[in-house]
Each structure stands twice: as C-alpha cells, then as structure tokens.
Amino acid sequence: MTVKAKQIHSQEGKTWGRDRDVTPLTNLICACIFLFCPIMVLYFWSSCTYYSCSLYAPVQELSAQNFSFEAVKGFFWEKLVPGPTATGFKLFFSWLLFQAFLNVTLPCKIGFGQMTPAGHLLPYKVNGLFAWVVSHALFIGGSLVLGLFPASIVHDNWGGILIAVNTYGYFLTIFCFLKAHLAPSHPEDRKFSGYFFYDLVMGIELNPRFGKYFDFKLFHNGRPGIVAWTLINFSFAAAQYQSIGYVTNSMILLNFLHAVYVVDFFYFEDWYLRTIDIAHDHFGFYLAWGDSVWLPFMYTLQSHYLVRNPVDLSAFTFLLLLAIGLAGYFIFRTVNNQKDITRKSDGKNLIWGKPARVIRAHYTTSDGKDHTSILLTSGYWGISRHFNYVGDLMMCAAFCFCCGVDHLLPHFYVIYMFILLVHRIQRDHTRCRGKYGKYWDQYCELVPWKLFPYFF
Numbered sequence: 001m002t003v004k005a006k007q008i009h010s011q012e013g014k015t016w017g018r019d020r021d022v023t024p025l026t027n028l029i030c031a032c033i034f035l036f037c038p039i040m041v042l043y044f045w046s047s048c049t050y051y052s053c054s055l056y057a058p059v060q061e062l063s064a065q066n067f068s069f070e071a072v073k074g075f076f077w078e079k080l081v082p083g084p085t086a087t088g089f090k091l092f093f094s095w096l097l098f099q100a101f102l103n104v105t106l107p108c109k110i111g112f113g114q115m116t117p118a119g120h121l122l123p124y125k126v127n128g129l130f131a132w133v134v135s136h137a138l139f140i141g142g143s144l145v146l147g148l149f150p151a152s153i154v155h156d157n158w159g160g161i162l163i164a165v166n167t168y169g170y171f172l173t174i175f176c177f178l179k180a181h182l183a184p185s186h187p188e189d190r191k192f193s194g195y196f197f198y199d200l201v202m203g204i205e206l207n208p209r210f211g212k213y214f215d216f217k218l219f220h221n222g223r224p225g226i227v228a229w230t231l232i233n234f235s236f237a238a239a240q241y242q243s244i245g246y247v248t249n250s251m252i253l254l255n256f257l258h259a260v261y262v263v264d265f266f267y268f269e270d271w272y273l274r275t276i277d278i279a280h281d282h283f284g285f286y287l288a289w290g291d292s293v294w295l296p297f298m299y300t301l302q303s304h305y306l307v308r309n310p311v312d313l314s315a316f317t318f319l320l321l322l323a324i325g326l327a328g329y330f331i332f333r334t335v336n337n338q339k340d341i342t343r344k345s346d347g348k349n350l351i352w353g354k355p356a357r358v359i360r361a362h363y364t365t366s367d368g369k370d371h372t373s374i375l376l377t378s379g380y381w382g383i384s385r386h387f388n389y390v391g392d393l394m395m396c397a398a399f400c401f402c403c404g405v406d407h408l409l410p411h412f413y414v415i416y417m418f419i420l421l422v423h424r425i426q427r428d429h430t431r432c433r434g435k436y437g438k439y440w441d442q443y444c445e446l447v448p449w450k451l452f453p454y455f456f
C-alpha cells in the first residue's frame with residue numbers, strides 16, 4: 001500500500017489529516033508564505049528601527065522617489081536587510097544550544113500527547129517551567145546583578161539576531177523536509193500531498209524526533225521561542241529605561257500580561273501536548289521557521305514599539321487593560337481546563353456544578369483499530385465550539401492597546417491572531433469531521449456557534 005493510500009479513514013470513509021483539499025492554489029499560497037513572510041518580518045523590523053514603527057513611512061519615502069530602481073535598491077540593502085553580525089549569530093546559537101541542553105538535562109515528568117492517526121501515543125519530556133525559571137534567573141542575574149552584559153543586549157543586537165534566526169529557520173525547514181523523506185521518525189504518520197511547496201511549508205512528518213524524547217515540535221515552539229518571549233520583552237524594557245530614564249507603565253503592563261500567558265504555557269505544558277499545534281500540525285516551514293523567527297519577532301512587536309514610542313497610560317486605561325487581559329486569561333484557561341479535565345476523568349467530572357454532558361465519539365486509526373474519544377457538550381464547550389479563542393483574543397487586544405492607538409504596527413498581533421484562529425476553526429472543523437464523522441455532526445447540531453454565540 002502506498003503512503004498516500006494509507007490515509008486514515010473514519011467510519012464514514014473520510015480521511016483525517018492535513019492534505020485533504022490541496023489544490024494548485026493552496027500550493028501557490030504556500031509558496032508565497034515561504035517567500036514573503038520573511039520579507040514581512042524584515043519590513044516590520046525596518047519600520048521600527050528606522051521609521052519609529054510607522055508602517056507607512058517607508059512606502060512614503062519610496063513614493064517620494066517614484067519607486068525608482070535606485071531608491072528601492074538603496075532601501076533594500078540599507079534599511080530592509082540588517083547586516084549579519086558575529087554577535088547576532090553567537091547570541092542566537094548559544095541560546096538555542098543552551099535551551100537544548102536544559103531540555104535534555106533538567107529533571108522532568110513524562111507527559112503524553114494525543115493518539116496520532118497511525119495510532120502512536122508519544123511520550124514528551126515536560127520541564128519547560130524549570131527551563132523558563134533557570135533561563136530568566138541566569139539572564140536577570142547575569143545582567144542586573146553581576147553586570148556581565150547589558151540587560152538590553154537582545155534589543156541592541158536585534159538586527160543581527162534577525163539574520164541568525166532566519167538562517168536557522170530556513171535550515172531547519174530544509175533539514176526536516178529531507179529527514180521526512182530519508183529518515184522519518186514515524187513513517188506511517190507522514191503526509192504527502194504531491195505538492196512541493198505545500199509539503200515544505202505545512203510539513204510532512206507529524207512528530208520528527210531525535211531519539212525517544214527530543215521532539216522537534218515541542219522543543220522549537222516552546223524553548224527557543226516562548227522562553228525567549230519574556231526575555232525579549234525584558235530586554236526591550238531595559239532599552240526603554242536607558243533611552244528615557246524610566247520604564248513606562250504601559251511597558252510594565254505589557255511585560256506582566258505577556259508573562260502571565262508565557263508562564264501559563266509552561267505551567268500547563270502537559271496540556272499543551274494535546275492542542276492542535278502538537279497533536280495535529282505537521283512540522284514544516286510553518287512551525288520550523290515560524291517558531292524560530294515569526295514568534296520571537298512578531299509576538300514582541302509591542303515591546304519593540306514601546307521602546308521607540310513610549311506610552312504613559314492613564315490610571316483608568318491601565319486598570320481597564322489589566323482587567324480585560326486578566327478576564328481574557330481567566331476565560332482562556334478555564335475553557336481549556338474544562339476540556340482537559342473532562343477527557344482525563346473520562347467524562348465523570350462536574351462542569352459548573354453539574355455532571356459533564358459528553359458525546360462518546362468513535363474514530364479509527366490507520367492500523368484499523370477503533371478508539372473512543374470524548375466531545376464535551378456542556379460548560380463553555382456548549383456555548384461555542386472554540387470559546388477558548390475568545391479569551392485568547394481578549395488578551396491579545398489588551399496586549400496591543402498597551403501601545404495606544406497612534407500606529408497600526410503594534411495592533412498587528414491581534415489582527416493576525418484573529419485571522420489565524422478563524423482559519424484554524426475552519427481547518428479544525430474539516431479535520432474533526434473527517435475523524436469523528438457523524439459524532440462531529442451531532443456535536444455541531446448541539447453547538448452550532450463556532451466562536452461568538454449568535455454571531456459566528
């Protein structure tokens with residue numbers, strides 16, 4: 001049987017996995033993502049570095065010169081692409097190796113992911129919180145207490161680091177593409193679409209690994225990227241202090257809210273093993289380059305913005321944004337917990353004081369075995385099918401409005417997350433329908449709303 005023919009079928013004969021609706025257009029979109037996303041990150045970096053975070057100013061400057069070849073060439077080499085620096089490469093690669101070292105050596109518990117389409121239940125080393133604490137203690141201790149390096153070191157070398165992470169992101173993508181063909185970790189969990197760019201961008205292997213535990217997806221998403229998130233913010237706060245002599249309340253609030261999100265991620269790392277990123281997404285450019293470049297650069301745009309454009313929030317705005325951020329966090333966490341606890345207790349738990357209502361759904365893995373899973377239909381999961389995204393979006397809005405309303409750039413994050421999550425709702429629906437068939441239809445009948453009740 002060919003790999004393609006080994007696609008997984010539910011009772012209704014539908015496949016589940018990522019390669020169901022690949023068309024030449026999808027392939028073209030993937031090619032554009034592969035080529036243009038790095039340019040987009042460079043453009044945002046350039047806007048902040050040379051134009052006070054105005055997205056329009058570079059275009060205005062070029063337009064004043066009629067977009068002449070010389071003007072575009074000058075902009076490209078002088079302002080869009082930062083020069084590679086030895087410090088940028090040293091900082092990033094020592095960070096990457098240090099995180100790998102922590103991942104392998106720190107004490108850990110073993111968590112388990114979701115059953116893969118081929119029937120694997122994979123073990124993961126869960127020690128992200130420990131790695132986060134050690135990394136921050138060393139960075140803050142080394143910079144503020146011992147004075148070994150300036151706390152603004154990340155900010156000061158941001159351009160050089162951008163080139164280093166891009167180099168690594170592309171290398172990792174190509175490495176994983178070749179590994180998927182030549183030395184896959186779980187051959188029967190691969191997906192081949194027949195389209196080059198789709199496979200390169202969306203990934204072929206589901207869980208590429210070194211050995212039993214070193215999981216590419218969990219490591220790259222969590223460690224170099226998300227551990228760095230709060231350190232990058234901290235470094236930008238230090239740069240703001242150097243620049244204006246104090247740290248604005250907007251920067252403090254942003255650092256705090258981002259830290260809540262990041263620490264939650266590591267505190268509940270075991271839960272994260274059963275989210276879409278880890279359980280269902282294959283590992284290609286989307287995650288390899290995305291975790292290496294997109295996440296640390298685009299998710300920290302607000303703190304970069306606040307260095308160039310300090311914002312002092314009024315007490316009312318500060319408290320309002322704090323309240324929206326924390327309320328969003330409360331919703332995000334409690335929705336996710338309801339699902340996780342219900343599945344862990346096999347549906348024998350209480351939701352809002354009443355026994356959980358569930359659908360016991362069947363699905364089949366590619367080895368032909370039948371499995372049962374639980375779809376929760378009460379609590380938040382009875383209000384809409386992705387109410388956790390509502391909490392996430394509230395948090396995103398609070399992050400962005402810390403930067404005021406003068407520029408579009410710091411609001412990119414909430415716009416991007418809205419598009420990402422709405423698109424995710426669509427592809428999750430397709431995948432779940434393929435996996436659970438009539439059981440998923442039954443859930444959709446009981447809970448018709450996807451995100452916001454009575455709206456979408």
Ligand code: NDP
Pocket residue numbers: 114274275276277279332336339373374375376377381385386388389392424428432435
């Ligand atoms: P979910 O945690 O909502 O997981 C969806 C999966 O859960 C489905 O594929 C299905 O998987 C299962 N499921 C669906 N409905 C039910 C139900 N009623 N009962 C039980 N299980 C169900 O989605 P994500 O992984 O996308 O999101 C996790 C969190 O991460 C969210 O809070 C989201 O906001 C956040 N997030 C953050 C991002 C960021 O970049 N900051 C990006 C994306 C997400 P199956 O049945 O196969 O297990």
